[in-house]
Every structure is written in structure tokens, then in C-alpha cells.
Amino acid sequence: MTSRLRIRLTSIGLPALVFAIFLVVWQVATSALRIPQYILPSPADLVSAFDRVSKTFPYDLWVTSIEAASGFALGSVGGFLLALCFARYAMVEKSLMPYVIAMKTVPIVAIAPLLVIWLGAGLMPKIILSALICFFPVLISTVKGLKEVDPDQIDLFRSLAATDWQLFKWLRFPSCMVYLFPSLRISIVFAVIGAIVAEFASANAGLGFKIMLASFHVDTSAMFVYIIACALLSLILYGIVAFAERFAVPWSYSERTRGDL
Amino acid sequence: MPETALRFDDVHFAYENASISVEVIRSLSFDVSSHEIFGLVGPSGCGKTTILKLAADLVTGSTSGSIVIDGTSPAQARAERRIAILFQRPILLPWRNVLENVLLPSQIADDPPAPSKAKAMELLDLAGVADFSDRPIHELSGGMQQRVSLVRSLMSEPRLLYLDEPFISLDEVVKEDLLQLTQRVAQSLSLTVLHVSHSLEDSVLLCDRVAVLAPRPTTVSQLIDISLDRPRHYQQRIEPEFLEALSSVRNAVHANGRNALKGGLQ
Ligand SMILES: Nc1ncnc2c1ncn2[C@@H]1O[C@H](COP(=O)(O)OP(=O)(O)O)[C@@H](O)[C@H]1O
Ligand SMILES: [Mg+2]
Numbered sequence: 001m002t003s004r005l006r007i008r009l010t011s012i013g014l015p016a017l018v019f020a021i022f023l024v025v026w027q028v029a030t031s032a033l034r035i036p037q038y039i040l041p042s043p044a045d046l047v048s049a050f051d052r053v054s055k056t057f058p059y060d061l062w063v064t065s066i067e068a069a070s071g072f073a074l075g076s077v078g079g080f081l082l083a084l085c086f087a088r089y090a091m092v093e094k095s096l097m098p099y100v101i102a103m104k105t106v107p108i109v110a111i112a113p114l115l116v117i118w119l120g121a122g123l124m125p126k127i128i129l130s131a132l133i134c135f136f137p138v139l140i141s142t143v144k145g146l147k148e149v150d151p152d153q154i155d156l157f158r159s160l161a162a163t164d165w166q167l168f169k170w171l172r173f174p175s176c177m178v179y180l181f182p183s184l185r186i187s188i189v190f191a192v193i194g195a196i197v198a199e200f201a202s203a204n205a206g207l208g209f210k211i212m213l214a215s216f217h218v219d220t221s222a223m224f225v226y227i228i229a230c231a232l233l234s235l236i237l238y239g240i241v242a243f244a245e246r247f248a249v250p251w252s253y254s255e256r257t258r259g260d261l
Numbered sequence: 262m263p264e265t266a267l268r269f270d271d272v273h274f275a276y277e278n279a280s281i282s283v284e285v286i287r288s289l290s291f292d293v294s295s296h297e298i299f300g301l302v303g304p305s306g307c308g309k310t311t312i313l314k315l316a317a318d319l320v321t322g323s324t325s326g327s328i329v330i331d332g333t334s335p336a337q338a339r340a341e342r343r344i345a346i347l348f349q350r351p352i353l354l355p356w357r358n359v360l361e362n363v364l365l366p367s368q369i370a371d372d373p374p375a376p377s378k379a380k381a382m383e384l385l386d387l388a389g390v391a392d393f394s395d396r397p398i399h400e401l402s403g404g405m406q407q408r409v410s411l412v413r414s415l416m417s418e419p420r421l422l423y424l425d426e427p428f429i430s431l432d433e434v435v436k437e438d439l440l441q442l443t444q445r446v447a448q449s450l451s452l453t454v455l456h457v458s459h460s461l462e463d464s465v466l467l468c469d470r471v472a473v474l475a476p477r478p479t480t481v482s483q484l485i486d487i488s489l490d491r492p493r494h495y496q497q498r499i500e501p502e503f504l505e506a507l508s509s510v511r512n513a514v515h516a517n518g519r520n521a522l523k524g525g526l527q
Pocket of ligand 2: 309310311425
């Protein structure tokens with residue numbers, strides 16, 4: 001067995017073992033200590049709860065995924081475009097940047113109930129809330145990325161008498177990708193949070209909505225199922241963005257992994 | 262009397278940042294003849310990079326005196342792409358592979374792609390890196406990257422090549438190769454080369470004449486002819502003629518009253 005393979009096996013195998021032990025301890029503890037199901041359901045309770053909700057579960061998962069993904073797309077594209085506009089028109093940046101910085105510190109989820117009043121109980125308020133949360137980190141990191149270009153690289157372009165447009169498309173734009181992706185990875189997680197909080201405010205489907213519903217019925221097992229589903233959804237969406245990053249900015253990815261090892 | 266390719270005449274320069282002004286160059290004058298390899302040697306921080314950037318129209322600050330490049334201003338020389346610079350670090354774009362990096366100057370100049378590509382491959386071959394043309398940059402060693410940068414700098418067919426300590430961070434064997442390549446390229450393309458470095462040894466190996474710079478604010482303290490035969494080899498640096506030339510530069514440096522020079526001997 002090569003050492004590389006052994007490292008692989010232990011890096012997957014050990015955490016899996018820990019998880020298995022955790023499940024066993026959880027199961028044994030809940031039955032041995034007679035913890036009531038509405039306080040802490042056992043793993044077996046979760047399995048049966050999942051079985052109970054399995055009919056509607058795919059639809060709720062779908063709704064929340066769509067809300068988060070659309071909000072993410074809308075917010076990050078919007079943030080990116082406004083950043084380009086900032087980079088192009090210094091006056092626009094000068095006048096708006098203080099507000100952008102201020103908005104970054106505002107807990108945007110607080111406006112969820114307001115969005116429900118304005119936009120109703122459908123998908124719209126969830127998408128808008130997710131989009132708003134994604135918007136600011138993407139905007140700020142893109143602005144930063146477009147600015148913080150290696151001054152030597154700029155000198156290289158200037159020494160070749162490059163036009164502003166050439167400088168933008170062949171230098172500023174690609175070098176800002178390295179800043180953009182970390183903020184996209186954060187944003188996709190924020191987008192899921194936004195969708196769930198907006199569902200708390202008012203909804204008729206979705207994982208967040210089902211968590212609320214289960215809490216009204218003190219159906220703790222079902223709550224656990226939906227909470228775990230939210231966590232997994234967030235993890236998977238994050239994985240997709242991180243995977244895309246490997247293809248979009250392979251140079252940054254390879255630098256990072258080289259640094260880690 | 263050979264033609265003058267680059268002339269600094271009583272040049273003063275200071276960086277102007279917000280409220281403070283940093284005087285870097287005081288009354289700097291020198292001439293570089295066409296097809297000559299001219300060296301500036303001086304301690305780190307004395308203003309060598311600043312001199313190159315001034316001569317390439319890449320810095321702004323308070324300037325006086327005149328810089329003339331083949332009869333025109335540095336700004337015009339830059340606009341006409343008559344100057345190429347090889348920086349201390351290989352400034353390659355990590356999102357482009359080797360060939361795409363080399364093609365950057367042709368893209369910027371909007372040259373037709375097919376002949377540019379042929380020229381790039383020819384130069385990459387000359388530099389011994391043609392096999393790596395489709396590799397991403399991060400797979401190349403520092404020496405390879407510097408070769409690729411050298412190839413890129415030749416793509417715009419410059420008349421003048423500025424070298425900003427391009428061999429400093431390379432290990433001995435790689436440095437040897439690159440010194441050789443630079444000499445060969447300079448000769449076959451009849452380039453005028455301005456090389457700045459704090460390494461006495463590199464400067465003596467590469468240059469026809471060496472100007473020793475005083476510490477900041479810098480000026481030329483002495484001009485020394487290096488009349489060694491070409492092509493020069495790295496192994497030559499233990500031969501008597503080389504050591505003699507080196508010691509004359511060294512003495513000039515020490516005559517500055519400072520021993521601030523790094524590299525070279527001791
Ligand atoms: N943009 C700048 N603004 C102010 N001072 C600078 C700037 N760039 C360089 N300097 C200063 O000018 C001096 C010369 O720098 P440089 O030309 O890089 O020296 P060298 O290349 O010889 O090491 C240094 O003291 C440095 O701190
Ligand atoms: Mg320097």
C-alpha cells in the first residue's frame with residue numbers, strides 16, 4: 001500500500017469511524033438515559049421521522065435549493081456587475097462605496113418580514129433576501145480584486161503600451177478571479193441562510209418552513225431531519241462552488257494546495 | 262564614434278508621495294552606445310530600478326534633466342514599443358500557459374496571430390523551453406520562468422532591453438545558462454542592453470562597460486571598461502583577466518566610501 005493511499009484512507013476512514021462511534025453513543029445514551037423524544041430524538045427516531053416526511057421532502061428540498069441558488073446567482077452577478085461599474089467610473093465608486101461598507105455590517109436577514117409584506121409569501125422574498133446577502137461580499141471582493149493587481153504586472157502591460165481595455169481584459173479581470181471565488185464560497189452559504197430565514201418569516205413550502213411547522217407540533221425528530229437537510233444542502237452547494245473554482249482559477253487552486261501540503 | 266542609444270543627461274528624480282518627497286537620483290549622466298551591454302552597479306535601494314523605470318517612462322515624480330532614447334523621449338519609445346524590460350521576478354500571468362504568456366506583447370500590439378505564434382515558438386526553441394509551451398506557469402521552475410520572460414520581452418522586437426537584476430534569485434547553474442542566453446540573444450538581435458544589478462560578478466560577466474553608482478541619492482561615481490572576450494562563460498569568473506576586471510569594479514565601489522554592496526566578492 002502506498003503511503004499516499006494510506007493517507008487517503010486514514011483521512012476518510014478516521015472521521016467516518018468517529019461518526020459511527022458518535023451515532024452509537026447517541027443511540028445508546030438516549031435509550032439508556034430515557035431522554036424523551038421531544039427533547040432529543042435518537043438516530044433511530046430520525047430514520048423513522050425521515051420515512052414519515054419522505055413524500056414531501058424532495059419538494060421542500062427543491063424549493064429551498066431553488067431559492068438559495070437563484071438568490072446566489074442574482075446577488076453575485078449583481079455585485080460583480082456593480083463592481084465593474086465602480087472600477088470603470090471612479091465617481092460612482094466614490095459616491096456609493098461608503099454605503100456599501102455600511103451595508104456590509106447591517107444584518108440584512110432582519111428585513112425578511114418586510115420583504116414578505118412587499119413581495120408576498122412566494123419564492124420572490126426568499127430569492128431577494130438571499131441575493132441581498134450575497135451581493136455585498138461579492139461586490140466588495142471584486143472591487144478589491146480589480147484594484148489589487150500586482151504593480152509589476154501593471155508595469156509590464158504599460159511597458160508594452162497596452163490600452164486600458166487590454167489592461168482590463170487581460171490583467172485586472174483575470175486577477176480579480178482569485179478574490180472573487182472565496183467570496184462566492186461564502187456567499188453560497190449565506191444564500192442558504194437567507195432562504196431559510198425568509199421561509200421562517202412566511203412560506204408554504206421549503207426546509208425552513210418545515211422546521212417552523214415541526215416546531216409548532218413539537219415534532220423534534222422532524223426538525224432534526226430538516227436541520228440536517230439544510231446543513232447538507234449548504235455543504236453541497238459550497239462543494240459545487242469550490243469545484244467550479246478549481247476549473248475557473250486553476251492557478252490559484254494549485255498554489256493553495258501546494259501551500260497546504 | 263558609435264551611435265548613442267540611450268542618454269541620461271544630468272537627471273534628477275524624486276518620488277512624490279502625498280506630502281513627502283524621496284530624492285532618489287541626483288545629477289545622473291551616462292551614455293549607452295548602440296549594441297552595447299551597459300551595466301549599472303550599486304547597492305540595494307540606491308535607485309537602480311527607479312533608473313530603469315524612468316528610462317521606460319513607468320514612474321512619475323519630480324524630474325529634471327533629459328533622457329533621450331534613439332533621439333526620442335522615453336514616453337515615445339514606450340509608445341512605439343522600442344523598449345522591453347526583464348524584471349527581477351519573472352512577471353508571468355498565471356492564468357496563461359507558457360505560449361500564451363509569450364504571445365501577450367503581440368496581442369497587445371494587435372499583430373496577426375499566426376506569424377506571431379511561429380515567432381514565439383522559434384524563440385522558445387532558442388531559449389530551450391519549446392517543449393513547455395503548453396504548460397501552465399506554476400509547473401515551471403524559477404529559471405524556466407525567467408527564460409520565458411526573456412522570450413516574451415523579445416517578442417515586440419525591441420531595440421533596447423532593460424534587465425533589472427534578472428539573475429539574482431536564480432541558482433548558479435540556471436544563472437549560467439541564462440547569462441549565456443542573454444549574451445547570445447543580445448548579439449544575434451543586435452540589442453542595446455541596460456543591465457542593473459547589485460552583483461559585481463554578474464555585471465562584469467555580462468557587460469561591456471560598467472558604471473558604479475553611489476548610494477542614494479545616486480549618481481555615477483566611476484565608469485569602467487570590461488574588455489573581456491565574448492562569448493563569456495560563467496567558468497571564466499576564476500580566470501585572472503576576469504578577476505582583474507572584477508577587482509577594478511570592486512575598488513571603484515569601495516572608493517565610494519561604503520561597503521554596502523551585496524553579492525560579488527564577500
Ligand atoms: N514608489 C515609490 N515611492 C517612494 N519611494 C520609493 C518608491 N519606489 C522606490 N522608492 C525608494 O527609492 C529608493 C530606490 O529604490 P529602487 O529604485 O527600487 O532601488 P534598487 O532597485 O536599487 O534596489 C529606495 O529607497 C526606495 O525605498
Ligand atoms: Mg531594484
